[in-house]
Amino acid sequence: MMSLWPELELVLPEVSKPARYIGGEGGMVRPTHHRSKVAWLLTYPDTYEIGIPNQGLQILYEILNEREDAVAERAYAPWVDMEQQMRSLGLPLFSVDTHMRASDFDVLAFNLSAELVYTNVLNCIDLAGAPVLAAERSSQDLLIGAGGHCTYNPEPLADFVDFFVLGDGEEVVSEINAVIRDWKRAGKRSRHEVLRALATIAGVYVPSLYEVTYEGEALVSVVPKFDDVPAVVEKRTIADLAAWPYPKNQLVPLTEAVHDRLNVEVFRGCTRGCRFCQAGMITRPVRERPVDQVRTMIADGLARTGYDEVALTSLSTADFSGIEEVVSSTINGCGDASASSVVGGNKGAHAQGTNPAPVAVSLPSLRVDAFTVGLAAQIQKARRTGLTFAPEAGSWRMRRVINKLIGEDDLYGAVESAFSQGWRRMKLYFLTGLPTETDEDTLAIGELARNCVELGRKHTQNPSVTVSLGGFVPKPFTPFQWFGQNTVSELQRKVFLLRDSIKRNRGVQMKWHDPKASLAEGIASRGDRRIGRVIYEVWQQGGTFQEWSEHFEYDRWVQAMERHGLSVDWYVYRHRTQDEVLPWDHLSAGLHKDFLWQDWRDALDEVGLEDCRWTPCYDCGACTGYSIEHIVASAVPPAGGSQGTGPPAVTFEPQSAVAVQLAGVGSKAGL
Amino acid sequence: MNPNEAPRTRIRVGFNKLGPIRFISHRDLARIWERALRRSGLPVAQTEGFSPRAKLHFGLALATGYESDAEYLDVDFSVADMASHSVLDALQGTLPDGIGVIGAVLLDRSSTSLQQAVTCCDWDIELLDVASVDLGKWVEQVRAAATLMVTRERKGQQIISDLAPQVRALEVGEPTSRGVRLLATLGTQPRACRPTELLTAQEPHYRPVLVRRTRQWIEQDGARLEPLEVGAAPALHTGAGVQ
Numbered sequence: 001m002m003s004l005w006p007e008l009e010l011v012l013p014e015v016s017k018p019a020r021y022i023g024g025e026g027g028m029v030r031p032t033h034h035r036s037k038v039a040w041l042l043t044y045p046d047t048y049e050i051g052i053p054n055q056g057l058q059i060l061y062e063i064l065n066e067r068e069d070a071v072a073e074r075a076y077a078p079w080v081d082m083e084q085q086m087r088s089l090g091l092p093l094f095s096v097d098t099h100m101r102a103s104d105f106d107v108l109a110f111n112l113s114a115e116l117v118y119t120n121v122l123n124c125i126d127l128a129g130a131p132v133l134a135a136e137r138s139s140q141d142l143l144i145g146a147g148g149h150c151t152y153n154p155e156p157l158a159d160f161v162d163f164f165v166l167g168d169g170e171e172v173v174s175e176i177n178a179v180i181r182d183w184k185r186a187g188k189r190s191r192h193e194v195l196r197a198l199a200t201i202a203g204v205y206v207p208s209l210y211e212v213t214y215e216g217e218a219l220v221s222v223v224p225k226f227d228d229v230p231a232v233v234e235k236r237t238i239a240d241l242a243a244w245p246y247p248k249n250q251l252v253p254l255t256e257a258v259h260d261r262l263n264v265e266v267f268r269g270c271t272r273g274c275r276f277c278q279a280g281m282i283t284r285p286v287r288e289r290p291v292d293q294v295r296t297m298i299a300d301g302l303a304r305t306g307y308d309e310v311a312l313t314s315l316s317t318a319d320f321s322g323i324e325e326v327v328s329s330t331i332n333g334c335g336d337a338s339a340s341s342v343v344g345g346n347k348g349a350h351a352q353g354t355n356p357a358p359v360a361v362s363l364p365s366l367r368v369d370a371f372t373v374g375l376a377a378q379i380q381k382a383r384r385t386g387l388t389f390a391p392e393a394g395s396w397r398m399r400r401v402i403n404k405l406i407g408e409d410d411l412y413g414a415v416e417s418a419f420s421q422g423w424r425r426m427k428l429y430f431l432t433g434l435p436t437e438t439d440e441d442t443l444a445i446g447e448l449a450r451n452c453v454e455l456g457r458k459h460t461q462n463p464s465v466t467v468s469l470g471g472f473v474p475k476p477f478t479p480f481q482w483f484g485q486n487t488v489s490e491l492q493r494k495v496f497l498l499r500d501s502i503k504r505n506r507g508v509q510m511k512w513h514d515p516k517a518s519l520a521e522g523i524a525s526r527g528d529r530r531i532g533r534v535i536y537e538v539w540q541q542g543g544t545f546q547e548w549s550e551h552f553e554y555d556r557w558v559q560a561m562e563r564h565g566l567s568v569d570w571y572v573y574r575h576r577t578q579d580e581v582l583p584w585d586h587l588s589a590g591l592h593k594d595f596l597w598q599d600w601r602d603a604l605d606e607v608g609l610e611d612c613r614w615t616p617c618y619d620c621g622a623c624t625g626y627s628i629e630h631i632v633a634s635a636v637p638p639a640g641g642s643q644g645t646g647p648p649a650v651t652f653e654p655q656s657a658v659a660v661q662l663a664g665v666g667s668k669a670g671l
Numbered sequence: 672m673n674p675n676e677a678p679r680t681r682i683r684v685g686f687n688k689l690g691p692i693r694f695i696s697h698r699d700l701a702r703i704w705e706r707a708l709r710r711s712g713l714p715v716a717q718t719e720g721f722s723p724r725a726k727l728h729f730g731l732a733l734a735t736g737y738e739s740d741a742e743y744l745d746v747d748f749s750v751a752d753m754a755s756h757s758v759l760d761a762l763q764g765t766l767p768d769g770i771g772v773i774g775a776v777l778l779d780r781s782s783t784s785l786q787q788a789v790t791c792c793d794w795d796i797e798l799l800d801v802a803s804v805d806l807g808k809w810v811e812q813v814r815a816a817a818t819l820m821v822t823r824e825r826k827g828q829q830i831i832s833d834l835a836p837q838v839r840a841l842e843v844g845e846p847t848s849r850g851v852r853l854l855a856t857l858g859t860q861p862r863a864c865r866p867t868e869l870l871t872a873q874e875p876h877y878r879p880v881l882v883r884r885t886r887q888w889i890e891q892d893g894a895r896l897e898p899l900e901v902g903a904a905p906a907l908h909t910g911a912g913v914q
Contacts, residue, residue: 005691009691012694012736013736017738018735019694019695019696019735020693020698021694022691022692022694022695023691024691024692024767024768024769025767026767090889153710232863252706254692254695254699254703255695255696255699255766256698256699256702260702304710305706305710306705306708306709306710306765307706307709308705308709358723374803
């Protein structure tokens with residue numbers, strides 16, 4: 001097990017951003033490998049600077065390295081120039097921690113957070129020196145695992161990955177480790193044997209142990225080949241976030257990365273019920289972290305890392321019961337000696353009566369309402385340059401369909417409040433191509449943006465509103481999983497329709513996501529096992545980094561579909577029927593299929609659904625199925641207008657329940 | 672008292688940059704120092720304005736990929752007297768592997784900035800697959816040349832300049848396991864001469880495998896001092912361990 005560093009250091013002067021490959025982060029572990037320990041190479045299939053802040057990967061890194069019978073290191077997809085160097089010199093994928101070759105590990109485990117990285121997964125397996133097709137791997141080859149949100153439809157990667165993990169990884173990773181440890185200690189005899197053993201762990205799906213049957217284009221069934229393999233694989237859910245205060249030693253990169261700040265997860269799960277949002281559906285129920293633990297994690301984290309910014313992460317951070325308390329103690333902790341115990345990032349500074357550096361708080365994914373703007377104002381005491389809101393749809397009708405229930409009053413109230421408090425720029429996130437969307441709905445986005453600019457004129461000379469438009473891609477385990485995605489040309493038409501309608505409006509700008517990329521995402525999002533051939537072919541033709549617009553090649557995807565006789569129309573554009581077997585029907589996120597179907601019908605009827613954490617249970621299945629419950633400190637919804645807080649006498653009262661982002665926060669979080 | 676009007680003390684910190692961390696950029700290094708100083712708890716002065724930052728003044732940027740035994744950073748503190756602070760102790764454990772503090776010194780208020788004060792640097796340049804004899808000839812040619820014209824591009828314009836006055840000293844060093852060393856002293860005023868420029872000043876052109884800055888020099892009144900030797904009161908205020 002030799003370090004590849006002597007070879008790598010000769011290559012690094014030739015590539016862009018060489019610091020991507022050196023490791024050495026604060027919090028990094030240099031584990032001692034041993035034949036009695038399972039060696040994991042946790043791999044993020046995108047560049048270092050995108051992958052390093054991934055919290056899931058960091059949590060598993062710590063949990064595994066705390067174990068006596070495991071070691072974990074990390075790898076990231078090498079950028080194209082580095083890959084070229086590696087391939088020409090015969091250098092394999094390597095860990096950044098100790099620069100060991102991937103083949104010196106037992107498991108190559110991927111985090112899958114977006115479909116367009118799938119070709120990178122294949123590329124990393126290949127660079128690691130293992131056969132890309134699972135069926136061709138021998139018992140001495142790496143075991144290939146994957147976790148993350150995309151594993152809720154793992155079928156497109158079923159031919160390449162040995163095992164998938166559904167849901168929270170904190171507990172199950174140790175169970176998997178135990179199985180692989182025993183297999184390794186017994187001499188890694190049969191690959192089939194270890195896969196059979198893995199399949200008996202709740203939350204673990206081993207695709208090669210299932211038989212898939214088709215009838216023409218239609219998928220008929222995915223059934224286990226053996227009695228001890230579960231017919232339905234259930235996701236894993238940790239009951240209490242408080243039991244898992246990870247990461248304890250967040251990695252501090254030496255070079256520039258996205259989200260380069262302390263990240264503290266304040267809750268997991270979301271029951272706002274936005275119907276397009278897969279994350280909200282598959283991570284239920286809501287499990288809040290106790291306020292005291294959040295404060296401790298912030299204090300310890302700042303002291304250890306030296307960061308001057310902390311992000312309180314979740315799917316809707318303004319919904320956290322302790323949000324005001326945590327925000328004010330973090331901000332005021334810096335300037336107030338009496339509260340210096342809260343913010344340890346400036347240890348010693350208070351005692352010396354000096355001027356400590358302030359700590360900034362960022363809140364990705366907030367709602368759109370006055371309460372939220374108030375929070376933002378508290379945080380951004382100075383430099384109020386830009387705020388980001390995600391109303392997702394322009395008309396109230398459309399927002400009812402997607403269950404993003406923000407009323408006009410709340411929306412414009414938030415906007416007015418923001419401009420009046422000194423913000424000058426606003427970014428608004430929208431989706432187009434949503435179910436039942438008419439041109440009127442699309443054009444309402446422009447209307448909304450114009451109204452925001454008008455409100456801004458009352459307070460500032462040159463208010464600016466940027467509309468950011470994404471094409472909607474239906475996702476598994478959401479009420480919209482049956483919806484036929486808009487065609488590329490339809491999405492393009494809508495984008496241009498909106499662009500033309502706001503072209504002459506001063507103060508309104510527009511950006512949009514490439515509808516062609518949405519198609520490729522759609523192919524993988526709801527594809528079955530046959531889509532694996534397409535991914536394989538796009539990869540073989542050099543199609544890596546497909547989520548990077550400069551590398552995305554639309555024609556490759558479309559041509560690969562054609563060559564394998566797979567219809568884009570059938571896979572992407574077609575509405576599914578209630579009785580259709582979906583490629584992920586043998587997996588479960590806890591959600592009852594009839595709950596999702598009913599929610600889909602409600603969407604078409606423009607009926608909203610309130611947040612169940614403060615209202616009676618709808619029995620979606622996420623709690624009842626696993627005998628767990630919401631853990632929410634506050635029994636009442638947050639103040640300031642939000643879904644579920646309307647007058648009870650009315651059947652449904654529009655209230656706001658919209659994600660907001662502060663400027664500077666990653667663009668994906670709010671979508 | 673408005674903390675922004677607090678008295679200022681400037682301390683020069685010397686440090687090295689060795690091993691894999693040589694591949695981080697100058698910007699990355701600045702962020703690492705900001706975090707380290709925040710962790711140290713030292714009363715670092717902050718810039719005014721909406722987005723306060725630590726008042727740090729870096730010297731000549733080191734190219735990404737180069738090592739160094741001699742990097743310097745001037746830090747402003749918001750107190751008049753740093754006697755009660757041990758800068759070296761406070762920085763202990765706050766910097767990543769590969770960056771080590773080599774000393775600190777209190778500066779005069781009138782000290783010129785590192786960028787202006789440093790006039791030349793010593794370089795240790797490791798070359799792969801080059802015989803000492805051949806390098807020796809190359810060194811003789813460079814030394815003998817009346818002019819060393821090099822062309823570089825800046826903002827789309829070709830700029831031709833003569834490196835000869837910048838090459839203060841040049842000799843072949845000890846062989847290494849992979850090649851041989853070239854030792855050079857290169858001027859930094861009005862513009863720092865880069866080791867890679869030197870290597871292309873004369874045929875054949877060499878490519879370095881590892882470059883290390885070993886010294887920075889401040890020449891004043893005929894004397895040559897290192898940046899930690901120009902302090903008003905060396906070592907006095909900076910805790911134990913400073914020479």
